[in-house]
Amino acid sequence: MRVIGIDVGGTNTDAALISDEGIVLAMVKTPTDHDDILCSVRTALEEIIASHKGPFPMELHLSTTLPTNAIVEGEGDPAAVVAIPGPGMNLLDYDFGFPVYSVKGYVDHRGRVASDIDPDEVLSAARQAWNDGARALAIVGKFSQRNNSLELAAKQVVEQAGLKFSQITLGHQLSGRHGFPRRIMTAYLNARVAGIQQEFAAVIERLMSENPIIAGVRILKADGGTMGLAESCVRPIETILSGPAASLTASLALSRRTEANTVVVDIGGTTTDIAVIAGGEPVCQRGGAVIGGFNTLVRALYTVSIGLGGDSEVRIHDSGVVLGPRRVGKAAALGGAEATPTDAAVALGLAELGQRDKAIAALKKKAAGAFASWESLAQAIIEAFVLRLCTAVDEVYRTLENVPVYTVSEILAPPDIRPRAVIGLGAPAGVFIPLAAEQLGLPWEILPYHAGANGIGAAAARPTVSLSVHVDTEQEQMIIPELGLRKQIKQALFDQKQARRAAVEHTLAYAQGLGLEECSEIQIVEEEAFNVVRGFHTVGRIFNIRAQMRPGARRVR
Template identity: 40%
Template sequence: MIVGLDMGGTNVDAVVIEHGRIIRTVKRPTNRDDLFQSIWTVLEELLAGLDQKKIRRINLSTTVSTNAIVEGKADPVGMIIQRGPGLAYEFPECRGEKVFISGYIDHRGHVVKDLDIREIKQAIDLFRAKEIKTCAVITKFSTRNPSHETRIKKLLEKEFPLVTLGHTLSGKLNFPRRVYTAYLNAAVAGTFRHFADSLKRSLRQVNIAAPVFILKADGGTMSLEAAEEKPVESILSGPAASLVGLMSMCATDRDALLLDIGGTTTDIFFLADGVPVFEPLGIQIGDYKTLVRAVYSTSIGLGGDSAIQVHQGSLKIGPRREGPPVAFGGPAPTPTDAMILLGLMAAGAAEQTRAEVALARLADPLGWSPHALAEQVLETMGETIKNKVEQLLQEINSKPVYTIKELLYGKKINPKVIYVIGGPAQALAPVLSRNFNLPCRYPAHYQVANAIGAALAKITTDITLLADTVQGTLSVPELGLHEQVSRRFNLAQARQKALALLEKRATALGARPEEIEGEIIEESCFNMVRGFATTGQNIRIKAQVKPGLLDMLRGEHQ
């Protein structure tokens, strides 16, 4: 059995899947004041009466890291930054203490100016005085030579147990993004470890020995232990779970628009020839542009529980959620109340009456009936989503389109079908179909599709191998690997070594051998010339575990 659990802003959804069949689902409200308790309450209900020894894995999508960042509850970080020559970035968005040190490593990995250990000791004294608990070390071109970062870590870890090194998070050359990525990783490390410790302790108490995996923003998973080292990869994993859920039940080889309409937000995704569109540089969360691999997604503040208002004679829906629908005791009318009134969502007579009264208060000043207002609410939702999608497509199609597999030169995304999940999916499908003039379908388990996506996501990872045969060096930043190679080291050997290291990394993240299918997604090899002679080669290989699903569920499309 596989357990999938997705924590959304409104509800926690969970499923148990056995042999490709969904055998149990649970949906319960999220307690934002106690996220761990929300998860644990759902798990207890989900697993009651089941043979827990049959649980093979628990896949969990959690907002713990994301919430810590967006709510300003992340820990202050002691940052040691080696900028070298060039633009003097200050990184004012990073909370905590920033110490800029001298020294420099160039783009080839040569040490141009060594560390001044006195500066590091002064930084340690400052962090200690400010009661800093977690640190991040980022030096320019550390992906080419991480020696300065690793030496600084040895000095820091005697007093600070949580130290993030920039080069271990990505092999990409983008110094500002690497600084922000390292900062966020350090800032949420304490919060995530507390959450992980609580989860592991609770699982032990009920004798559940199944391994726990955490969803990542790229739609894959990593072991809970790996997530404790790199919690930044778990940010915005909720939309990724939704995408995986949609793809597991709505397979297509066409351009498509995918929507997850939740209680608070609507997440928007696109497929190019059936493959998810990807963020080429990394995701942005708040003011922080990162190097975190992620599927392309955009959220808008529009959901089933968004508050409805009438402003200057026109309807306004969202972006705020003031609570549950009036039908269920909430303070303000919502689209869910409209769906209940129109008979598009199941509810009792008392709930229907409360919904009608609430909508009548908004409809009367407009001279409308409650039913007319309810119909207009759904039309407004459809129009709002359509306008946002058109804007996003214009932006996407103005640049090269990247998917998780490749760069599509000259590709223009033109959706031919819409797939929608989330509580309002069935009610809104006809509205969306009219607005977009496209077929709009929803799978049989549309209400818990994000939890299905969490359950079926497989481990993903990638590495960047860099070899300079003139210097005789090879590095894989994500692994912290830096070693010597022969001057005769060539591209074929680089490919072979990259795939072997990729398999090793995936295994360390918790992947089973049968789940690992490596592939080379980028490669380059340039001759290094001095005078009129070739002195060696500069080789770069990007390899990833081929994305996919643990299993496929073919739901009935409506």
């Protein structure tokens, strides 16, 4: 099916239409109207549809910034959290910055209920939250990913009492990963923006009924994948930071390189974003996305942003050149006031843009007294840019290679993630990427369509689905928090193979349940197996498995 990808960015809304064969049929760029994001989507969509010949049905892929903006700007429904922390770190020390009401009850690390909730206490906490102005609620327990029964019971108490919260988010639904404070923040934000996403979904559905040519809608996620519209209303928090993810997806879609390990460098006017692809897949953040100062459990791509770009400020310091992190405005060649790295490239004939003589004049002015000629300054700027970029790339890899690991084998034989090629995006990439790649000793590739890559990325994105499966054979339980599943199992029948198979089957069934027909391969991405020993006898096994649909992007030409 043909796909329209729309990415609502900070400045522009990019849209792209790609054919069944992955050929770009149309691209549109319109300015984003921040007061009416929907209008921006509609305009882009209509322009694309107008250019779209024939009766072919289309799927719409949307990267929405509504929840992201609401979080950053402190908007959305007033929300509060009822937390079930049990003993541990003092909840006050987390300093959440939003209302959290703490109630009794505790689940331990094995998922055993050590003490129950008190329904009266939960109810009075929820009432208090309501009276304090909250209209959306999150209920979050420590270790609820191991046992969701306290969260479910608390929700039932609130609902039966007739409190009309517009949304009740339960912590365990959002992630199978550990991290009580992150779960609290994720659930809180999710509750806060759910109303916004629901409203947005309603408009999109109307848009679909007006344009029957749109056969389906998928929403982009922070991990570069997509999810269904209905799912996005339950877990709107997953949509945050999908813009940057779209740009990396675009590079996966457009790259011709066959190396499994690459570094993706997106050079913009103000910043350069560095992302890492290892083993053919983008590397994700260790803990989860960070947004508006909140640490979340949202699976997000790992990108490092540095203050270096084509429009960076050039300062002369000790007869050397320092670039950024400030942006000075457009290049002198385009009528700007000051010489920028772009001007250095234009002046030296490395790029053709605007008026070269203006670039040279600006460089001459800057060079005065410190450099013998504008040529030597321009050369120094280019060198400084490349050096800074290479240093940043190196630091990214050093950081990733020093991520703590917990097994002897990972210390002794760490996975090889070092890049074998550099993939460049963005307008200045053509100048700087070949030079940087030469310094890194790597082959390189500059991707086409740098002007509207995010639209292509949105169009090329594929669904992602991932589940965490926790099996505890001593307690004869299998738990999949994201599905709210707690299932009795027979210990004697359950081994590691069985656990693996269960993980794959549940992931596949879940994906199919979401209407994903073209399910790509299900893979096990994390796996742990431990004995449970009591008094020198093994009494059970614990398996922690994470299974996912292999992420990736459609190839685009």
